[in-house]
Amino acid sequence: MLDRRGLWKLQAKAAPYLFVAPFVVLFLSFMVYPLLRSIMLSFSATPAPGVVKFTGLANYAYLMRDPAFWQAVENTAIYSVAFLSIQLPLALLLAILLNSKHVWFRNFFRFAFFSTHLVGTVFVAVLFTQILNTRSGLLNKSIGFFLGATPQINWLGDPVLARISVLLAWLWLSIGYAMIYLLASLQSVDQELYEAASVDGAGRFGQFWHITIPGIRPVLLFMLLVGVIGSFQLFELPYVLFPGGTGPGGADLTIVAYLYRNAFSAGNLAYASAIGWTLVLMLLLLSALQLKLSMRRTQ
Amino acid sequence: MHFPLGKPIAAMLIIAMVTGITIFNRPAEVKKDMTLWTFAESHIRMLTGKSRRSPDPESPVKRFEAETGKTLDPKLIGSRGMDIRLLSMFNNPEASEEIPDIVFLEISGLGRYFRAPVDKIGLMPLNDRLTASGWMDQIVKARFAPYTKEGLIFGVPIDLHPVTLTYRKDLWDEAGIDVQSIQTWEEFHHAGLRFQAYWRSRGFPNRRAIVLQSAGADDLVMLLLAQHINLVDGDLNVHLTDAVVVQTLIKYARMVAGPEQIAGDVTTGGGGSYRDLSRGDLCAVLSPDWMVYYLHQYTTDLNGKLAMRPLPVFKPGDTPTSTWGGTCVAIPKAARNKDLSWKLLEKMVLDAESIRFERAFSSVIPPIRSSWPGMRSRGGDPLFGGQDVTQLYIDLADKIPRRISTPFSVYATARLGMAVHEMVTKVRDGGDANLERYARDRLIEAQRDVEALIAFTRSQEN
Numbered sequence: 115m116l117d118r119r120g121l122w123k124l125q126a127k128a129a130p131y132l133f134v135a136p137f138v139v140l141f142l143s144f145m146v147y148p149l150l151r152s153i154m155l156s157f158s159a160t161p162a163p164g165v166v167k168f169t170g171l172a173n174y175a176y177l178m179r180d181p182a183f184w185q186a187v188e189n190t191a192i193y194s195v196a197f198l199s200i201q202l203p204l205a206l207l208l209a210i211l212l213n214s215k216h217v218w219f220r221n222f223f224r225f226a227f228f229s230t231h232l233v234g235t236v237f238v239a240v241l242f243t244q245i246l247n248t249r250s251g252l253l254n255k256s257i258g259f260f261l262g263a264t265p266q267i268n269w270l271g272d273p274v275l276a277r278i279s280v281l282l283a284w285l286w287l288s289i290g291y292a293m294i295y296l297l298a299s300l301q302s303v304d305q306e307l308y309e310a311a312s313v314d315g316a317g318r319f320g321q322f323w324h325i326t327i328p329g330i331r332p333v334l335l336f337m338l339l340v341g342v343i344g345s346f347q348l349f350e351l352p353y354v355l356f357p358g359g360t361g362p363g364g365a366d367l368t369i370v371a372y373l374y375r376n377a378f379s380a381g382n383l384a385y386a387s388a389i390g391w392t393l394v395l396m397l398l399l400l401s402a403l404q405l406k407l408s409m410r411r412t413q
Numbered sequence: 414m415h416f417p418l419g420k421p422i423a424a425m426l427i428i429a430m431v432t433g434i435t436i437f438n439r440p441a442e443v444k445k446d447m448t449l450w451t452f453a454e455s456h457i458r459m460l461t462g463k464s465r466r467s468p469d470p471e472s473p474v475k476r477f478e479a480e481t482g483k484t485l486d487p488k489l490i491g492s493r494g495m496d497i498r499l500l501s502m503f504n505n506p507e508a509s510e511e512i513p514d515i516v517f518l519e520i521s522g523l524g525r526y527f528r529a530p531v532d533k534i535g536l537m538p539l540n541d542r543l544t545a546s547g548w549m550d551q552i553v554k555a556r557f558a559p560y561t562k563e564g565l566i567f568g569v570p571i572d573l574h575p576v577t578l579t580y581r582k583d584l585w586d587e588a589g590i591d592v593q594s595i596q597t598w599e600e601f602h603h604a605g606l607r608f609q610a611y612w613r614s615r616g617f618p619n620r621r622a623i624v625l626q627s628a629g630a631d632d633l634v635m636l637l638l639a640q641h642i643n644l645v646d647g648d649l650n651v652h653l654t655d656a657v658v659v660q661t662l663i664k665y666a667r668m669v670a671g672p673e674q675i676a677g678d679v680t681t682g683g684g685g686s687y688r689d690l691s692r693g694d695l696c697a698v699l700s701p702d703w704m705v706y707y708l709h710q711y712t713t714d715l716n717g718k719l720a721m722r723p724l725p726v727f728k729p730g731d732t733p734t735s736t737w738g739g740t741c742v743a744i745p746k747a748a749r750n751k752d753l754s755w756k757l758l759e760k761m762v763l764d765a766e767s768i769r770f771e772r773a774f775s776s777v778i779p780p781i782r783s784s785w786p787g788m789r790s791r792g793g794d795p796l797f798g799g800q801d802v803t804q805l806y807i808d809l810a811d812k813i814p815r816r817i818s819t820p821f822s823v824y825a826t827a828r829l830g831m832a833v834h835e836m837v838t839k840v841r842d843g844g845d846a847n848l849e850r851y852a853r854d855r856l857i858e859a860q861r862d863v864e865a866l867i868a869f870t871r872s873q874e875n
Contacts, residue, residue, distance in 0.1 A: 159873035162533030163503035169873055176869045181862050182824075249619075249680050249694055266619050271628050271678045273834060362628030363834040364827075378496045379823060381525035382870075383504075 173388035205292035239354030273363030303329035445486035503535030520739035568741025605675030625676035
């Protein structure tokens with residue numbers, strides 16, 4: 115029998131485990147278990163409801179020669195590179211502008227730019243279908259204002275323009291979000307460094323290059339990493355912009371869209387799991403590469 | 414009053430408590446005896462009248478409840494959500510908390526349920542019940558095709574969706590073109606060019622003859638169906654490289670792009686083709702029967718300015734119509750009381766009185782022949798200048814082509830859509846030379862991809 119002192123000791127030992135237990139149970143049930151099941155599923159076939167047959171690497175082997183998958187990878191990579199190479203510089207530019215004491219109504223602008231992130235992807239997609247409307251959209255009408263006649267540019271019907279449209283909507287949605295991170299990071303750069311550099315005769319660009327960029331580098335790298343992961347998971351925006359997977363020339367086909375299509379349109383959960391785990395592998399590789407490059411540079 | 418964690422946290426706690434108490438005290442929803450799932454609001458309207466919460470006393474739902482003493486809950490579930498819920502339910506029926514007694518399924522998504530061998534499909538075969546009740550002989554045979562696998566019928570069609578051509582009669586007439594006299598798509602193409610030239614000379618350079626999509630294959634698939642081509646047939650043979658497909662693709666690409674373009678894409682956003690027709694931007698549209706209801710809703714300004722005719726054909730032997738969309742009603746194998754489910758199905762979509770009631774909320778022609786005589790409108794349709802468009806759809810109803818649903822039809826259509834895009838780009842860039850060879854090469858690639866997917870899927874089944 116445990117005496118009072120022993121019980122006290124036991125509860126002191128057990129308490130931390132009891133406190134984390136609810137989270138651990140939920141995490142194991144709804145995260146780890148489904149993930150493990152999906153790994154097993156990716157090595158199987160699901161030819162009928164409730165029937166799972168082990169097929170080894172067959173799903174992955176087919177994936178490697180599946181042209182639709184490679185088109186999805188190509189699309190995703192294009193979106194990712196284009197998005198990050200525009201989003202980060204623009205967000206940084208905005209952050210620098212809105213960090214300046216010379217800008218009036220800074221807080222209003224900060225909120226205005228960030229507010230796009232609050233409205234949600236589906237709303238933005240619906241909004242952009244109206245803006246990009248061929249015959250009466252705001253964008254074509256605005257172009258028409260300068261040209262004298264409204265051009266009938268089919269933004270969502272041409273494969274190249276459709277990709278640009280997705281990118282536009284995505285940037286509109288996310289630049290403010292990145293800007294807030296960078297703004298916070300800019301404010302943490304030691305102001306004395308600028309003063310010292312100024313005394314040493316460094317110009318604006320020199321200060322930016324040698325003080326600002328190194329100062330916000332960790333946040334920049336973080337944004338890049340999060341951006342790569344986020345862009346490889348692009349799904350809702352093209353999904354709503356092109357209802358029913360009707361993007362011109364497959365412009366809407368991203369890796370996650372292809373996964374969804376296989377899982378819930380074709381009902382092939384096993385193949386969809388293989389796509390999911392291939393995506394995880396790609397992201398791991400990209401993240402590792404990115405971290406390695408950034409660490410080498412730091413050293 | 415001072416709160417140690419600060420005002421914002423205090424406010425959040427108060428909101429959480431108030432919300433929690435409200436939710437806790439909310440009266441529990443009374444569980445109905447039977448459930449019906451559908452993906453379309455129009456179905457709910459047809460089955461209940463104006464309101465789902467308090468159905469019309471004459472509605473099929475209320476009449477079923479009165480006859481059986483069972484309460485019925487018609488549930489509207491988004492089609493994508495329904496896909497996920499049904500697939501989960503079929504995979505693990507024992508774990509499913511709620512199994513609908515009947516379910517409305519959309520034609521294009523059926524393939525996913527038909528992947529399994531017939532004995533493993535999560536829906537109940539209905540051949541025996543259809544035969545015993547006599548419905549088998551009353552329903553248009555061709556319409557069973559999409560809902561059939563290896564001779565077993567898994568869904569009862571509720572529509573036919575014959576397709577016609579609706580056009581702006583006022584604008585075509587003014588251009589001096591009699592659309593009704595056109596026989597073939599070739600003639601329509603030439604007429605469209607004359608129509609556009611006329612309006613261009615009068616200051617309407619962007620006015621196009623017809624709505625056809627330049628970046629997808631749904632419209633083209635409809636035109637192929639009218640030529641009795643299913644991209645993937647019931648034996649899973651792929652027909653993308655058939656000569657008819659090659660030739661139709663070339664003609665289609667020339668209609669939607671290049672110097673002889675007569676078609677435009679539908680406007681994105683709400684309203685779509687109705688807005689285009691109304692504004693006179695696109696002056697004809699492929700129109701299935703369901704579209705008439707919406708034309709009445711959105712193009713009231715066109716009263717008397719529209720007209721309708723059967724589809725032109727590509728060659729003799731083609732059918733002057735096609736079919737666009739469709740719904741069947743099915744009974745899940747796991748349904749609790751299959752006899753009652755069948756009774757519900759009959760009452761909702763086959764019963765003559767229900768069909769009469771539903772007519773007020775829809776322009777859809779039912780697949781039951783005996784219901785057609787009562788549908789003819791008196792005095793015609795004022796939107797169409799008094800033309801009896803219902804009669805036109807009824808005349809075409811028995812001519813709709815057989816449409817087949819396979820697990821690979823959606824992929825084949827998507828792959829054809831890519832070929833359409835490539836062809837349209839080629840024609841737009843002025844590459845008219847070797848067009849036939851180019852089209853055939855694109856379709857060979859598409860066929861190879863679809864066949865590879867079929868082979869892979871079959872290898873997994875064995």
